[in-house]
Amino acid sequence: MTPVCPFVKAARPDDGSSRKPASEPACPVVNSNNKQQQQQQQKVEAKCPFGYDSQTFKLGPLSCMICQALLFQCSKCVPCSHSFCKACVSRFKDCPLCGADIEKIEDNENLQSLVDRFIEGHARIKRPHMDGGGENEEETEKVETQNDKRVIYEDVSLERGAFLVQQAMRAFRAQNIESAKSRLSVCAEDIRDQLGKMGNTSELCSQLGAVLGMLGDCCRATGDAGAAVAYFEESVEFLSKLPKDDLEITHTLSVSLNKIGDLKYYDGDLEAARSFYFRSLNVRRDAIKHDSNASQILDVAVSLAKVADVDRNIRNEDVAVGGFQEAIKLLESLTLKPEEAGLEPRLLSVREFLKSQITEKQADDLTV
Template sequence: MSSLCPFAKLASAGGTCPVKSDKNTAAASCPVNSNNNSAGVCPVTGKNHNAADHKEASDVNGNENNTDPRMVPAKCPFGYDSYTFKLGPLSCMVCHALLHESSRCTPCSHKFCKACILRFKDCPLCGADIEGIEPDDELQALVDRFIDGHARIKRSLAAGDGEVVGDKSKVIYEDVSMERGAFLVQQAMRAFRAQNIGSAKSRLSMCAEDIREELKSSLDNQELCSQLGAVLGMLGDCCRTLGDAPSAITYYEESAEFLSKLSKKDLEVLVHTLSVSLNKIGDLRYYDGDLHSARSYYARSLDVRRSAVKENSAVASQVIDLATSLAKVADVDRNLGNESMAVEGFEEAIKCLEKLKLDSEQTSLEQRRLSVLDFLHKQLDDK
């Protein structure tokens, strides 16, 4: 799964992308909405909060007195500020993401994601023998409720601005992908890294559904197309890891379709998402034995990377990506019996890498350059 954050441009005011950083924020001083919890008791931690605590937290975190009266600040369903709430009670200690298919070990009663705990014979928290695993529907319902309401930004239409149902103004959700989307992608990437693919796929599916809903009223929104393309590519990665190649190809193709609508000037998205999705389709076609189809997708990816390097020839990573695409196309040409075309592609890739000069600080890129260069030379030696 790519580490590229599809929501990087919509990061919080603190300047930290919520997907690229897994660091916890401030301690959980939870402002409780008195309308939802008159006793002032946190439904997760059980701590009491008085009205003064709520007022102080609102002044510090939400500045509620200064907001547009039509806007409801983004809150989790329990009334906590989304930037200060600790997810500990609702997260799995194995994958460090929100619980998915919450399961309870017997007899110790510790709780984990089902996919995570099935890997263990002893409880990873207390070490007790696991005699059985039972679903915890009540806890999962709590997690689902948190996800459903987390960071949604909702707005009640002012009088005269929209339809009124009964005595209540119609409430619409807008910019759902900005906060909730980044949160869901963060949780998905944590789960994916821990090999809890089912959890990752579930969170990404929710995110994709949110963005699709927004696109219905904003079909030409470049930012939303970018986000959806990236999320669909990640869903393809999940299906590919699960061994579901047909679904992976479907997601990658849809990802490429949305990303192809973007401005050609958006280098980062084009190179790191569109070309990657096209190459992954090519890989799956290649391993399935459909070389002609594989070459078609590799060639499309190569065109994207040629264009990117033409506009930004000084970006070293783009030059290395270009050489990699050249190698993929050349490898298929060789397997199709087009040896002269294959040699030409390998040689062009070598020239690109040999002309590339890197600073001493770019050690990781230099290692990658040398690795690709070594592969290319071996391909020419084997002709």
């Protein structure tokens, strides 16, 4: 599973269109070379003193060189004192950095405290605050004089969210699951806080649904199917209340439904699995009624295949074959545009699977 960062808006494997990065709150700065000049607003970008950046996510000195994410449960090797995440370094007998024999591993509480403070303060920046509301020149001058001494701290939580999700993805890929869960939990808290301030915007709702889904993936990776289902169901419950005309929301909702279906399927509860697969299929069918692209049509075909596969397993063969055939017909009518060429491997894979299911049925009929 490769989680998709819902903040950076990078193109998904099933989406050929590029996504715009999450917007940064603008910082109003007054250009007052001449009082007669109109005041202008400029954006001031926050700079991290450790070199971390919300777009490039450079590896900084507070990162573990093994998982390349922020240190989590920071531990140092004795006697060389090099520090790594506990889960990462526990796999080694020699220090991955210097090669020294590891006699024991100790908690590095001081460095971990620094990392925790860094996360808490990331994107909290000091910036000038400007009202600029004077009705006349004298009043404006008075406001400017006062504001020269006033500063506020802004918590740019979307920027911090992008940073935390990226760190979680790095940790997840390196199998440092607890680190990923910790970063995603903080990110979810940030988004909930923003929802309380800004209301249920589509962007924030989609982001929370995606983060909850990634938390579910973390639990699934550790074999905790119950917790995984709980996270996925929370994502579904939350996203189901939102308008279905937003592509991000419908995609996240359908994926969460499918993941619950997968867990039910492998747990042997086929009826429940079919129910969740079918709900995902309906969400995707409704989405292409309003506006469809190759990625969405592929999603519908995948959902048809999942439902049909369950039908075959519960011995509802005729319905299963009908579902496979419907998916094949849907894909045969699909022509990829040049900008959608990246979807071709997935298209071929799904089409091959569907045709193999029909061939299997035909072979069974000949045997009988």
